[in-house]
């Protein structure tokens with residue numbers, strides 16, 4: 001692991017057509033299809049670390065491993081933001097012995113990423129919004145499935161507290177790829 005400049009940060013989002021990540025009751029598996037999920041595994045293998053929040057661990061108990069064919073040479077580290085020590089030691093993320101799990105209680109999100117050159121954020125609406133507010137997101141990879149969950153579903157970003165459009169984060173679309181029935185849209189940060 002190297003210490004140094006800010007890592008390149010990719011925010012991965014997997015949503016319905018209307019930008020929802022889960023039903024109001026929390027059900028979220030699986031909104032996107034197998035082709036999108038296979039690409040997410042390849043993306044995990046291409047990053048040094050995955051960053052998630054305790055909300056995602058408690059809701060979904062995901063493994064967060066890169067399951068690729070051929071198998072990844074190394075599993076990315078998993079950084080979990082957990083300020084109140086709610087992490088269950090029985091969580092599935094601990095089942096892969098070759099992978100490092102890092103629990104961080106930092107107040108400053110950027111500090112939690114120090115030491116990495118490439119990080120992919122795979123989290124819920126709270127961490128996704130915090131990452132945008134902190135200005136650390138360089139790239140968004142947005143997997144959008146052709147399903148509508150409605151206004152009572154959970155939105156992909158929690159509140160940003162914006163009081164002017166001029167303060168809204170802006171991204172430029174750099175690519176669109178079909179992934180089975182889904183679309184993968186790629187965006188680079190403009191501001």
Ligand SMILES: NC(=O)c1ccc[n+]([C@@H]2O[C@H](COP(=O)([O-])OP(=O)(O)OC[C@H]3O[C@@H](n4cnc5c(N)ncnc54)[C@H](OP(=O)(O)O)[C@@H]3O)[C@@H](O)[C@H]2O)c1
Pocket residue numbers: 012013014015021022026027028052053054055056057059060081082083084085086106107108109122123124125126127128130154
């Ligand atoms: N479709 C997708 O791509 C996708 C991916 C992942 C999750 N999800 C869904 O997202 C939902 C969970 O969303 P969530 O918002 O509860 O989970 P989250 O964003 O993964 O985690 C939120 C929690 O992280 C902790 N945290 C620590 N540092 C933080 C910071 N700087 N900013 C914000 N939070 C910080 C907070 O708890 P403490 O204060 O206790 O630390 C907060 O409640 C689930 O329904 C899951 O299925 C969807």
